[in-house]
Amino acid sequence: MSEIEIGRLLRSGTTGFVVGCKVNQLNAPSFGAMVRVPLEAQYQVYGVIYDIHIEDDGLVRQLITAQDVPEEVLKDNRENRNVPVEIGVLALGYEQGGRIFHLLPPRPPLSLDAIFLCSSGEVAHFTGEGRFGYFRHILRDRDKPIEELLAAHLYQARAAQVDAGNEAWYQMAVGELITLMRDDYQGLIKTLSAVSEI
Amino acid sequence: MFNSHLETNGNDMSEQTVSTSEESHKPIGYIIGGGLKANLQARLTVPAQKVQEGAFVVVESGNWLFYGLVTDMQLGSTDPRFADEQTETRLPPELAKLLHGQTLFTNLEVMAALMMEQGPDMNEDPEAYQTWFQKVMEEEIRPEPVKTVPQHHAEVRLAGAGDIAEIFGKEGEKAFFRIGDTIEGGHPVCVNLDKLVQRSSGIFGATGTGKSFLTRVILAGLIKRDKTAVLIFDMHNEYGPDDTASDTGMRVPGLKGKFPSKVRMVGLGRGATIRGKTPDYTLEIAESDIMPEDILMLSQELNLRETTPATLNALFNKFGRNWFHEFKNMRPHAVQEDDEGNKVPADDSIEAWANEANVHQLAAIGLHNKLNRLFDCPYIVENPAGDALNQMINNLDNGQHIVLSFGDHEEDLDYLFVSNLITRRIRDVWEHRTNNFRSGHQGATEPRPLVIAVEEAHKLLNREMASQTTFSTIAREMRKYYVTLLIIDQRPSQIYDEVMSQLGTRITGWLGDSDDIQSVLTGLAGRDALRGMLAHLQPKEEVLMLGWGVPMPIVVHSRRYDDAFWEELLEKKDRRSNRDILKDIGF
Amino acid sequence: MPVNLLDIQKKLKGFGAQALARKEEIAVRQKEVTDLIQGYAHRLDELKARVSYAADVVRHLRCALPVDEPLDTVVPKPPLPKKFTVMAADGSQINPSRHAQVAFCVINVGLIKMVRGSGLTPEIFTQSQLLDYDSLFTPSGVLISEGMVALKRDLREREALADLAEDLLLPAISMTDGPLELYREPQETREFEKTLDQYLGVLKRLHEQGLMTLGYVDKPGSSLIGQLLELVELSDQDLEAYSHRQRKFAGVNDVSLLSDLLVNPGDRSAIFAIHSETSQRFKGDLALHFFYLNVGTPGKTHLARVEIPAWVACDHDLVGVLQAVLTEQTCIMGSRPYPYILHRAHEVAVVTLPEHQHVEEMIVAEFDRRGISVDEKSNKQYHKDLDRTKTRYQG
Known part of the structure; x- marks a missing residue:
């Protein structure tokens, strides 16, 4: 299990949650990366990062008016200051009793629960289970940049699956996406264009 | 874990058509619609090039197998835009392939012809399997005309050798004679020779489609089968003596050479020679x-x-x-x-x-x-040297076969006159004998079935002639008097409709003329579907078999008439008795 | 509508007219003072003597005292050292309140230490101090004032800096917000004296550690230079009657006097000592000095007052370093110049409302455990606390 903690939960709902973290924790999570929130023994929620949001504040706005910002000041702002970095996570499923479910989690994580980045093995385990049921959750929300999210996710999950020896996963995943999206020509072409860049 | 059709691509041009017996059991698609009146629709899940029009396919639905022919293939798409846009220019080949596999597809139109109950699983219920097997052996369960439809998503596969044998019979068994192979799998397709001669049949095809070779194959089969006497009006001296193929220049063995004791070659007119050879005897026609x-x-x-x-x-x-x-x-x-x-x-x-x-x-x-x-005809004489006509009848009666070669008398007049006259005589004899046999006359035996092969049949069976010639009578009578026709023609449209509709088995090669195509299909169900298949046959060696004499229509790559054919046909020679050998040599 | 704008509107004309008249008056006075600066620019000894005289006759005299630089001195910004340490401390507090359930006081000091030129991330510290329960009350038994708490906070700020001052990369500068001079009007004189002694002790420690210390006064309103020149303008008789409540050059502050002189960013004024009652307690090396610094941008002068102890003021090299560092620090904040590091110390120190409440809950819980009865919040506090914002997850 990976122990890269990326932050703690700020707020959550059934379909997803928002994680807060410090800027210096931000080198670990990336858009499209999978995370997990262990909640209790044998139960953890899985999700995918769909948004990383760095809020500004008065000081930051003020600093950008300066001509030069010394390196120490940059680091101070990024590493010391309580600048809110919000990571939006879309719930993809959960694991209970060692079994993966591509269903929305029965209980969302609670405030200040620690969020961990999934290891390659965990990504392969989650994405290789079942028949890509978790794509549903991503495709549901058309307000989000799902084309980019899918491309980023496929890129990372493919690497994990290849590590796990499942070379065919990627083709099957893209195939499933096409099946799910083929009634939405525009959306599908946009998604494939994004995927073709990975 | 994953749906198998995800991985396929209906429009993949790169894969070659490969047909092995193993492949024949892999599904090529699944049923998506259709009915009894319309044909069945199937979604193709393999590259379109793996299937061709006329392919013999099997649909497995529950406990039933449906046998049918591919009569059409249509390109489709889930959204017309997927077809309109050349997405392969925008996407990497791998993605484009996946996209096309899911959104572009080929639908098959399958004309279901027969259905048959499948047996239970041998391992799961051996007892039930045994019962079923017994019924199959006793022909209580056999292919029957389609009366229901397969389920949605029933798997469609190319017929394997076993399926073909189930429907068309197994080569070497009973009267089953291999006439060719299926286009896709190369599986043997047989024709039941006994059934073939129960009604008049026809072999059609434009010039150069291998019609006369196929006729030779069938005649050879009939002679080998030896249940039927064969009389061939050999207008162009092709069937009896060895010949040289007009296109390849290869030597083409004649029937006489291969069946020396069984086949009698009869020349027309005294002193007639056929391709330099003296016939067994000559035929002169008495003026009377x-x-x-x-x-x-x-x-x-x-x-x-x-x-x-x-x-x-x-x-x-x-x-x-x-x-x-x-x-x-x-x-x-x-x-x-x-x-x-x-x-x-x-x-x-x-x-x-x-x-x-x-x-x-x-x-x-x-x-x-x-x-x-x-x-002025030299073969019409007041007093013929012998009664050749009677001799012919005797020969036919005695299990021999006659090739009547016209020698130098190749004019239509000779052909029409002689063939008709002889046929009339023979038919009279057979009618007489049949009547005697049926009325239980003492000593009357059942007449030996006779097939009369007629080339350029339209000359004898056209609309004007049909009412006057004996041939049309024979065609209409079916087997009432034990005589049927095997008509060979390149212009079936010239043959009188009523005669055409009476033909039991029709074997046809490529036909260029739409009237001819129409004519071959006279009186058959599913004409529209079959018409396309007929029009798309390869000009050489591909034939469509259809009609009453075959269980269902099928496109066949016809058997080649070559040395290999003869070797296969006569392979049991060594195992024959000395008596047969001596008989063949002429003793 | 809580404000009747019509009423305001009626008076607006007269209000504007008054402001204009006053501004014109001040402009006239300012011209006078400016001329005096020119006149006395080099007559430092006269000025010193006058202050010395005035100190005896004027109660509560508070003015600038020239040291050795002419009054109109302008020193441009020297180059910045390649490497130096800059530190800041700032404090915030939870004042004891009679409206709360329990009386308690927390002083929270935020510190930041940045080694410029190192490329390292600055270090951040916080020191939170819960004042002893006993120290929350005056001898008369009432809660100590907010001013007293502020005094303790100012002391804590410097103490915190001194605590961090070991093994520093020199030159090193520390700063706090506001004057170095403690200027309060607390009732608790005895407590003030005690605190001031501690404060001077800390300043001494800082000096010993070589950590320059300064107090940064943003938007200074003082008129120490104007007051100095008033002394020479007044006759001896007038001086005796002089009161800082009724001044000749009222309204003329130092910033307006120097703005035309310190035109370039980084320019500093002459260094002055401060003469005041309290400043007399800062003796020798710790004697209080100040100068004005233009921390603005080209074309937009912005003056700050910088207070430093004598040991720094006497060493012009040290003053130069300080001048350059402060200019850089204020420059980081762009259009609104203020030392970055001071702002960060403030950010670190700030006690948020939730933190306030959390501490209070901890104390109440401890009281409960010990069976000490706890008052209810005052109703006023209760209603204030109601207004809290929450955010909801919206995907």
């Missing part, structure tokens, strides 16, 4: 055998007038069976002086007879003129 209807049948060929029947009738009334001889010897315009020195028609003049018979003089003279072509 010629009946007025034999002449009437030549009306078109001889350009006879409408007065002809009356004239012939008068001749026959006057002279009986000698009419031809008498008429031939009458002299037109011959005069003699009467007692008073006046010139009057001579006694042996046509005019004299006409006056006496109350026939119009000019009509009689005209007929005489026109019959000159017959009068």
Whole structure:
């Protein structure tokens, strides 16, 4: 299990949650990366990062008016200051009793629960289970940049699956996406264009 | 874990058509619609090139197998835009392939012809399997016409050798004779020779489609089968003697060479040689055998007038069976002086007879003129050397087969006249015997079934002739008198519809003319679907078999008529008894 | 509507007119003072003597005292050292309140230490101090004032800096917000004296550690230079009657006097000592000095007052370093110049409302455990606390 903690939960709902973290924790999570929130023994929620949001504040706005910002000041702002970095996570499923479910989690994580980045093995385990049921959750929300999210996710999950020896996963995943999206020509072409860049 | 059709691509041009027996059990698609009236629709899940029009497919639905033919293939897309846009130029090949596999597809139209109950699983329920197997063996369960439809998503696969054998019979068993192989799998397709000859049948195809080779194959099969006598009117001297193929220049073995003791080659006219060889015997036609209807049948060929029947009738009334001889010897315009020195028609003049018979003089003279072509025929003689016609009948009766070669007499007149006359005689004999047999006459035996092979059949069976020739009678009678026809023609549209519709089995190669195609399909169900298949046959060696004599229509890559064919056909030679061998040598 | 704008509107004209008149008056006075600066620019000894005289006759005299630089001195910004340490401390507090459930006081000091030129991330510290329960009450038994708490906070700020001052990379500068001079009007004189002694002790420690210390006064309103020149303008008789409540050059502050002189960013004024009652307690090396610094941008002068102890003021090299560092620090904040590091110390120190409440809950819980009865919040506090914002997850 990976122990890269990326932050703690700020707020959550059934379909997803928002994680807060410090800027210096931000080198670990990336858009499209999978995370997990262990909640209790044998139960953890899985999700995918769909948004990383760095809020500004008065000081930051003020600093950008300066001509030069010394390196120490940059680091101070990024590493010391309580600048809110919000990571939006879309719930993809959960694991209970060692079994993966591509269903929305029965209980969302609670405030200040620690969020961990999934290891390659965990990504392969989650994405290789079942028949890509978790794509549903991503495709549901058309307000989000799902084309980019899918491309980023496929890129990372493919690497994990290849590590796990499942070379065919990627083709099957893209195939499933096409099946799910083929009634939405525009959306599908946009998604494939994004995927073709990975 | 994943749906198998995700991985396929209906439009992949790169894969080659590969057909192995293993592959035949892999599904090529699944049923998506259709019905009993319309054909079944199936979604193709393999590259379109793996399937061709006319392919024999099997649909497995529950406990039933449906057998059918691919009659059409259509390109489709889930959204027209997927078809319109050349996405392969925008996406990497791998993605484009996946996209096309899911959004672009090919639908098959399958004409279901037969269905059959499948047995239970041998391992799961051995007892039930045994019961089922017994029923199959006893032919209680066998393919039957389609009366229901398969389920949605029932798997479609190319027929394997076993499926073909199930429907068309297994080569070497009973009367099953391999006529060719399926296009996709190369599985043997047989025809039931016994059934083939139960009704008249036809072999069609434009010139050069291998019609006469196929005929040779079938005739060889019939002769080998030896249940039926075969009489071949060999207008162009092709079937009896060895020949050289016009296109390849290869030597083509004749039937006589391969079945020396079984096949009698008969030449027309005294001293006839066929391709330099002396026939077994020659046939001369006695003038007394010629009946007025034999002449009437030549009306078109001889350009006879409408007065002809009356004239012939008068001749026959006057002279009986000698009419031809008498008429031939009458002299037109011959005069003699009467007692008073006046010139009057001579006694042996046509005019004299006409006056006496109350026939119009000019009509009689005209007929005489026109019959000159017959009068000049060397094979029509007053007293033939032997009774060759009877000998032919005897031969046919005794399990031999006759190739009547026309030798140098290759004109239509010869062909029409001789074939019709002989056929009429033979049919009379067979009718007589049949009646005797059926009425239980003492000593009467069942006549041996006879197949008469007629080339250029449209000359004998066209609309004008059909009512007059014996051939059309035979075609209509089916097997009532144990005589059927095997007609071979390149212009089936010229053959009288009623005759065509009576043909049990039709084997047809490529036809260029839509009237001919239409004609071959006369009286059959599913004509529209079959028409496309017929039009798309390869010009050589591909034939469509259809009609009553075959369980279902099928496109076949016809068997090659070559040395290998003969080796296969005669392979049991070594195991035959010495007696048979001696018989073949002529002892 | 809580404000009747019509009423305001009626008075607006007169209000504007008054402001204009006053501004014109001040402009006249300012011209006078400016001329005096020119006149006395080099007459430092006269000025010193006058202050010395005035100190005896004027109660509560508070003015600038020239040291050795002419009054109109302008020193441009020297180059920045390649490497130096800059530190800041700032404090915030939870004042004891009679409206709360329990009386308690927390002083929270935020510190930041940045080694410029190192490329390292600055270090952040917080020191939170819960004042002893006993120290929350005056001898008369009432809660100590907010001013007293502020005094303790100012002391804590410097203490915290001194605590961090070991093994520093020199030169090193520390700063706090506001004057170095403690200027309060607390009732608790005895407590003030005690605190001031501690404060001076800390300043001494800082000096010993070589950590320059300064107090940064943003937008200074003082008129120490004007007051100095008033002394020379007044006759001896007038001086005796002089009161800082009724001044000749009222309204003329130092910033307006120097703005035309210190035109370039980084320019500093002459260094002055501060003469005041309290400043007398800062003796020797710790004697209080100040100068004005233009921390603005080209074309937009912005003056800050920088207070430093004598040991720094006397060493012009040290003053130069300080001048350059402060200019850089204020420059980081762009259009609104203020030392970055001071702002960060403030950010670190700030006690948020939730933190306030959390501490209070901890104390109440401890009281409960010990069976000490706890008052209810005052109703006023209760209603204030109601207004809290929450955010909801919206995907």
